[in-house]
Amino acid sequence: xxxxxxxxxxxxxxxxxxxxxxxxxxxxxxxxxxxxxxxxxxxxxxxxxxxxxxxxxxxxxxxxxxxxxxxxxxxxxxxxxxxxxxxxxxxxxxxxxxxxxxxxxxxxxxxxxxxxxxxxxxxxxxxxxxxxxxxxxxxxxxxxxxxxxxxxxxxxxxxxxxxxxxxxxxxxxxxxxxxxxxxxxxxxxxxxxxxxxxxxxxxxxxxxxxxxxxxxxxxxxxxxxxxxxxxxxxxxxxxxxxxxxxxxxxxxxxxxxxxxxxxxxxxxxxxxxxxxx
Ligand code: C2E
Ligand code: CA
Ligand code: CA
Ligand code: CA
Numbered sequence: 001x002x003x004x005x006x007x008x009x010x011x012x013x014x015x016x017x018x019x020x021x022x023x024x025x026x027x028x029x030x031x032x033x034x035x036x037x038x039x040x041x042x043x044x045x046x047x048x049x050x051x052x053x054x055x056x057x058x059x060x061x062x063x064x065x066x067x068x069x070x071x072x073x074x075x076x077x078x079x080x081x082x083x084x085x086x087x088x089x090x091x092x093x094x095x096x097x098x099x100x101x102x103x104x105x106x107x108x109x110x111x112x113x114x115x116x117x118x119x120x121x122x123x124x125x126x127x128x129x130x131x132x133x134x135x136x137x138x139x140x141x142x143x144x145x146x147x148x149x150x151x152x153x154x155x156x157x158x159x160x161x162x163x164x165x166x167x168x169x170x171x172x173x174x175x176x177x178x179x180x181x182x183x184x185x186x187x188x189x190x191x192x193x194x195x196x197x198x199x200x201x202x203x204x205x206x207x208x209x210x211x212x213x214x215x216x217x218x219x220x221x222x223x224x225x226x227x228x229x230x231x232x233x234x235x236x237x238x239x240x241x242x243x244x245x246x247x248x249x250x251x252x253x254x255x256x257x258x259x260x261x262x263x264x265x266x267x268x269x270x271x272x273x274x275x276x277x
Contacts (some may be wrong), residue, residue, distance in 0.1 A: 004055070027078055029176045034088055036062050039099065041095050042261035046232065049246050056112035056146065058254065059096040059260045061088075080118050089121040090130060097140040099264050104140075114146040116177065122153045123254070128166045142171030149174060151182030154192060161192060169195045175232065176229070180220065189227055197224045201235020203256070208240045218248045225249070 010144030033039060058270040063070040079085040093115055100113040121127065135142050147167065153178075156161040165233055175196035176189075180203055189197075199220055206213040217233075224231045233245050259273055 001016065011186075018220070023078060026070075026075055027082060028080060029203050030063075030075060030082070030084055031062060033065075034091060038066075039088065039091065040064055040263060041099065042263055043099070043113075044254055044261035046112075046252050047258050048095070049250055049253050051243070052217065054111060055252060056114060057100075057230065058114040058261070059099075059116070060149070061092060061116075062261075066124075070115070072186070076118065079094075080120055083120065084255065085118050085120050089118065090134075092116075093131065094134050094138065097134055097138040097145065100144060101138050101140040104144075110144060112144045112146050113140075114148050114175070116148045117153075119153050121160070122149055123156075125164065125171055128170065131172060132170055132221050145172070146173040146175055146196065148177040151179065151188075154188050155183070157188065164192050164194065175230075186223070189224075189229070195231065196230035196232055196251075198232040198234055199250075204233050204235045204241060204245075204255070205237075207244050208238070214244065217245075221248055221250050 039058045040062050042062050043059055044060060045054050046056040047053065048055045061072050061076070063072075063075060076085075079088055090109050096113050101110070124130075131145075134140075152236050155241065164174060172195075173195040175198050176194060177198045178200045179197045181200045197220065199217060203213050203217055203220075207217050208214070221231050230251045232252040232254060233241075233250050234254050236242055236245065236253040236257045238257060240255060241255075242257060
């Protein structure tokens with residue numbers, strides 16, 4: 001064991017050391033990344049299943065490190081832990097709203113823009129004033145903004161409920177992301193003023209081969225509809241999955257079947273992720 005001050009010991013673990021070194025390295029680079037304009041948003045289409053029309057896009061953060069593209073899984077949790085998610089999250093929201101307004105100004109039919117909120121952002125003191133000033137600043141109408149939150153964010157029921165009501169007052173929509181993977185309480189779904197549920201791709205993956213997964217998905221869809229919520233399926237990759245979702249009245253779909261996330265100019269390559277870290 002190595003000594004870490006007076007009474008604190010930890011067992012030497014080369015794996016742990018390698019992991020924390022990697023984390024520290026990423027953390028240092030993240031501090032510089034916003035200034036260096038290494039962040040970019042990619043957008044993935046959301047399709048209305050009945051009409052097959054484009055109804056929205058989800059903004060997904062990408063980090064263009066000089067050595068290559070770093071996937072969000074590698075750094076979002078570090079942004080959360082370090083609090084960097086607050087300034088970067090504000091940049092994400094502003095950039096997404098600016099882009100959506102710009103598409104509208106170019107004459108494209110209006111679509112909604114979905115932005116992921118992390119727990120820390122959801123509970124940040126000035127969330128409501130930040131959202132409303134970004135909407136004012138970019139001229140993007142609140143009704144086209146959808147925030148995606150996760151079930152774990154609604155653990156503090158009273159506080160979460162207040163925040164959601166304030167967002168609702170602004171005219172912003174809110175969906176529960178990764179639905180089914182966290183601690184869901186059906187009671188909260190009824191109590192919170194939310195607009196939609198997004199079924200996690202882990203359930204969609206096997207809907208055409210697994211009875212339990214297809215049952216879970218149809219049950220979620222029925223339940224959500226009884227509560228007046230829209231249902232979005234994430235990670236739709238095959239026409240069979242889409243057909244199943246259509247047959248079971250799922251409202252919207254998103255996934256590689258339609259398009260991977262792409263940069264706004266449509267010319268980038270999302271596949272060049274690196275494992276360089
Ligand atoms: P998420 O919000 O659940 O986003 C869906 C993820 O599934 C995205 O991964 C997307 O690229 C991927 N995906 C889309 N269609 C398919 C498909 O057909 N098959 C498969 N296998 N995957 C598909 P991505 O972009 O790597 O993002 C991972 C996670 O990182 C997101 O999961 C979200 O939790 C987080 N994240 C991404 N951007 C942001 C952001 O701007 N802010 C915050 N707070 N979190 C973000
Ligand atoms: Ca999401
Ligand atoms: Ca998900
Ligand atoms: Ca998520």
